[in-house]
Amino acid sequence: MTKINKIGVFTSGGDAPGMNACIRAVVRTAIFSGVEVSGIRRGYQGMLESDFWTMNARSVGNIIHLGGTILKTARCLEFMTDEGIEKAYRNLKSEGIDALVAIGGDGTAKGALRLSERFDIPIMCIPGTIDNDLYGSDFTIGYDTATNTVIEAIDKIRDTAASHNRMFFVEVMGRDSGCIALRAGISGGAEAVLLPEVETGIDELISKLSIDAKNKKTSSIVIVAEGDKSGGAYQLAQRVTEKFDYYDVKVTILGHLQRGGSPSSFDRVLASRLGYAAVNELLRGNSGQMVGLRGNTVALTPLSEALNASKFKLEEDLMEMVSVLSI
Structure with a gap:
């Protein structure tokens, strides 16, 4: 694996409280490690339009408490075409981006998986969705x-x-x-x-x-x-x-x-942990993984496994409790 000099970070799909805290952690962890950061505005749509923002430690000041995402977000059907994904990759290479951190839900993870399988670019995903529906993490950012x-x-x-x-x-x-x-x-x-x-x-x-x-x-x-x-x-x-x-x-x-709304303390800490871990895992040579939380430990799950809906189950004891506690 070649040395990573610049990491691209983006949010995609539905917004979730805590995304800004995660962006902040990614940017500052990368810069602390001597790696440049390029923010990609509007997710995969921004990749297709070369909407890049050179970020520094001050770019993410005073955002940890904000809902939404300073990088904006969008859904992009064009990215899922062969032509679209090739254009996105060319734009990333032109910007000098060596690796990606993707923050979002299942649609974001599917796009990241496809990009990592098609082209030789390291990618780590962070689950940012209020639905809490990705396998491999007990909690997702915003839930x-x-x-x-x-x-x-x-x-x-x-x-x-x-x-x-x-x-x-x-x-x-x-x-x-x-x-x-x-x-x-x-x-x-x-x-x-x-x-x-x-x-x-x-x-x-x-x-x-x-x-x-x-x-x-x-x-x-x-x-x-x-x-x-x-x-x-x-x-x-x-x-x-x-x-x-x-x-x-x-x-x-x-x-x-x-x-909407200001993220809870739990979401701010979760987002910070996962953003910090994602950058460090990229620098260790890992790719094609989702960074999640199991128990109180940061854990990696292959993207293909994280997207396996059959593995995701609601807690049976909680479903039983609803009828018992409502008598």
Whole structure:
């Protein structure tokens, strides 16, 4: 492996709180090690357009507390074509970039895997996504902050639900992953949680809510991941209303509120650890890996394995707890 003189860093896909803390760690770790850094604005789109920014230690000052990403982010279909990926590689070499640190979710990792397999450029990925859905890391950057944002909203919704005889369906992000919904459901004291990974029939849900009504529950919170197979919070609320009139039913869609905000202390530390580790692993000669956290230890997972959806599982004990603790 040739010596790395310049590392390119970029964020791609959906933004996540803590990405700036990660960029900061990558830039300062590289510079501390005598390596130049080029920020790539707007992810793979920026690679195609040579949107590069020569960064120094001051470039990342006063950003650790900011949500979003100072490098911006975008989704880029052109990069997935043969012509697009070849153009991106040529631009990287023209800029003198010897290695890459990619921060993002599964789409970002897929692009990085394809680039590393096609061309001889070292790449390390850092999981930055509120969905927490990459195998090989217990937590992804932004997940903790997003979940806390949901909890703050649920606590406020419960206040008004308890003041009336109301049931709230609260829809949270998670097209393919129920991680936010599951933990928010437990920590928010939800009566039911609907997940993409588990099919919950409408009759089963109504049966649960009927038991709650018989037990004199005067309000109820149902958390729905946006990817739930029942069709989302509005459709569920309508179907429940048609069959069950004990509660006054309301719907709240939290949407992109969950992506924003200042990252939690946990996300800042996680992002800093993973950014620091990614640079050091590149300098040790590693490539094609995702840097994650298992237990309290930084660990590497091959990108092909990190993207293997069949290996990613929700915690069974947490799913069992939802029904037990909501009686």
